[in-house]
Amino acid sequence: MARLAPPELSDMSDAQKEVAEAILSGPRAAIIGPLGFWLHRPGLAAPAQELGAYCRFGSSLPTRLSEIAICTVARVWSAQFEWYAHKKMALDAGVSPAVLDAIRDRTPPPFADAQEAICHEFSLVAQRDRTVPAELYERALSILGRDGLVDLVGINGYYALVSLTLNVFDADLPEGVEPEM
Structure with missing residues (x-):
């Protein structure tokens, strides 16, 4: 069992909900892996998920x-x-x-x-x-x-x-x- 559960949508702050929505409406379409942990700190989660989206979907590498x-x-x-x-x-x-x-x-x-x-x-x-x-x-x-x-x-x-x-x-x-x- 994971040491930290992702925050529940119903318990999220407005900032957390904003990051969650950005993740869910983007190419990942799901909050899995580190994203759920990072959501506890939306100031970390927002730029980290953007960097991750670039690394996965925007990189010059095939x-x-x-x-x-x-x-x-x-x-x-x-x-x-x-x-x-x-x-x-x-x-x-x-x-x-x-x-x-x-x-x-x-x-x-x-x-x-x-x-x-x-x-x-x-x-x-x-x-x-x-x-x-x-x-x-x-x-x-x-x-x-x-x-x-x-x-x-x-x-x-x-x-x-x-x-x-x-x-x-x-x-x-x-x-x-x-x-x-």
């Missing part, structure tokens, strides 16, 4: 590459709910099941191309070391371009916040779903 990065971050943090939520999205975006299995198992993934490989390697190193060496930075820049690299860093930062939130508040998996990691 969804397949974003999902590789997100799943890598989820694995580094062992964020079970994030893994559960984004594994299906990654598969739907065309990420190979073998790649996801390898990320989950912390073995070298069989990537189809250099963009997939660099999104994983960069995310893994950035999350683990809290920076990246110059050589990896230059390689990522040459493969993804400036905009792609900036978006990749943003995705990594946002999903580290998501993973920390989910882990600290011990987010529940849906009933009947077993943890994969």
Whole structure:
């Protein structure tokens, strides 16, 4: 059971209701994962959900590459709910099941191309070391371009916040779903 329940709509302040409405009327159309926890603090929830919407729906990276990065971050943090939520999205975006299995198992993934490989390697190193060496930075820049690299860093930062939130508040998996990691 999660350590903190999302606020009930009937108990929300006007500010909380405003953020909840923005979430529900946006591309997510549901208050799940960290959003429910963040709603306790609408000043945090509003900009965080906007950043998340950009990272998921407005990034210059194709969804397949974003999902590789997100799943890598989820694995580094062992964020079970994030893994559960984004594994299906990654598969739907065309990420190979073998790649996801390898990320989950912390073995070298069989990537189809250099963009997939660099999104994983960069995310893994950035999350683990809290920076990246110059050589990896230059390689990522040459493969993804400036905009792609900036978006990749943003995705990594946002999903580290998501993973920390989910882990600290011990987010529940849906009933009947077993943890994969």
